Amino acid sequence: MALLGNKKEKTYDTGDLKVPVSLGVIMDGNGRWATNRHLPRSAGHKVGAENLKELCRNCVRYGVKYLTVYAFSTENWARPQPEVDFLMKLFVELFDKYDEELAEEGIRVRFTGDDSELPKKVREVCKTAEERSKNRPNMQLIVALNYGGRREILNSCRQIAEKVKAGEIDPSDITEQMLSDNMYLPDVPDPELIIRPSGEMRLSNFLLWESAYSEFWVSDTLWPDFGYEHLTQAFRDFASRDRRFGGLSK
Numbered sequence: 427m428a429l430l431g432n433k434k435e436k437t438y439d440t441g442d443l444k445v446p447v448s449l450g451v452i453m454d455g456n457g458r459w460a461t462n463r464h465l466p467r468s469a470g471h472k473v474g475a476e477n478l479k480e481l482c483r484n485c486v487r488y489g490v491k492y493l494t495v496y497a498f499s500t501e502n503w504a505r506p507q508p509e510v511d512f513l514m515k516l517f518v519e520l521f522d523k524y525d526e527e528l529a530e531e532g533i534r535v536r537f538t539g540d541d542s543e544l545p546k547k548v549r550e551v552c553k554t555a556e557e558r559s560k561n562r563p564n565m566q567l568i569v570a571l572n573y574g575g576r577r578e579i580l581n582s583c584r585q586i587a588e589k590v591k592a593g594e595i596d597p598s599d600i601t602e603q604m605l606s607d608n609m610y611l612p613d614v615p616d617p618e619l620i621i622r623p624s625g626e627m628r629l630s631n632f633l634l635w636e637s638a639y640s641e642f643w644v645s646d647t648l649w650p651d652f653g654y655e656h657l658t659q660a661f662r663d664f665a666s667r668d669r670r671f672g673g674l675s676k
């Protein structure tokens with residue numbers, strides 16, 4: 427079955443693919459991409475940021491409904507200050523600059539993470555981007571910014587602990603569903619598939635709670651070079667995964 431072509435009139439062949447409703451992507455490898463070209467790491471972040479638009483376009487065409495991308499972790503503050511500053515500046519520029527194209531594609535933008543530590547300007551830009559895009563119908567782009575899976579679980583536990591303290595519930599009333607309901611964006615389905623470019627075989631604190639039964643797909647391609655072909659291959663491989671959820675094959 428051929429889906430709509432995009433601006434370059436690509437054919438989206440979904441014959442033997444499985445497209446996840448909810449997809450996670452760890453956008454890793456910007457620094458190495460730049461270093462390989464004798465460029466400063468910031469150049470890799472710039473090209474990586476541009477590449478997010480291409481991923482969004484392709485995901486919309488394929489029919490992904492929720493795309494969660496890891497942009498900055500709670501651990502990334504450990505980088506040299508100039509790199510952190512560059513990234514924060516990039517986030518401020520990005521969501522204004524991209525809005526026209528995101529609007530054209532009908533993409534709603536949301537953020538997940540601990541925004542209390544982000545610079546005020548970044549928080550403002552995020553809020554504006556969320557506000558102006560909230561009625562767009564095609565796909566939700568969820569940007570994980572100062573996001574840490576452990577912090578998210580901790581935050582959920584604290585909210586539940588408050589209810590215990592107030593006498594509203596007993597510790598024995600706490601359920602897995604209650605923890606899920608107190609995550610940052612409880613309405614976003616757990617990702618069925620998580621893609622990590624750059625060859626690393628780890629989660630780096632991404633969606634720890636939500637990824638309990640996610641399928642993983644890694645590639646040696648660095649994020650700035652990750653394109654339509656890689657996404658298609660990931661969906662092709664996803665189609666042949668046997669998701670047993672602890673049970674037996676069908």
Ligand code: IPE
Binds near residue numbers: 499
């Ligand atoms: C991912 O690329 C971007 C962020 C973490 C913000 P990296 O900057 O981690 O690139 P590598 O892993 O050093 O190549």
Ligand code: IPE
Binds near residue numbers: 452
């Ligand atoms: C994960 O990449 C975070 C993002 C892509 C935003 P890192 O480059 O920070 O992960 P580690 O340090 O290699 O685990």
Ligand code: MG
Binds near residue numbers: 454455456
């Ligand atoms: Mg990295």
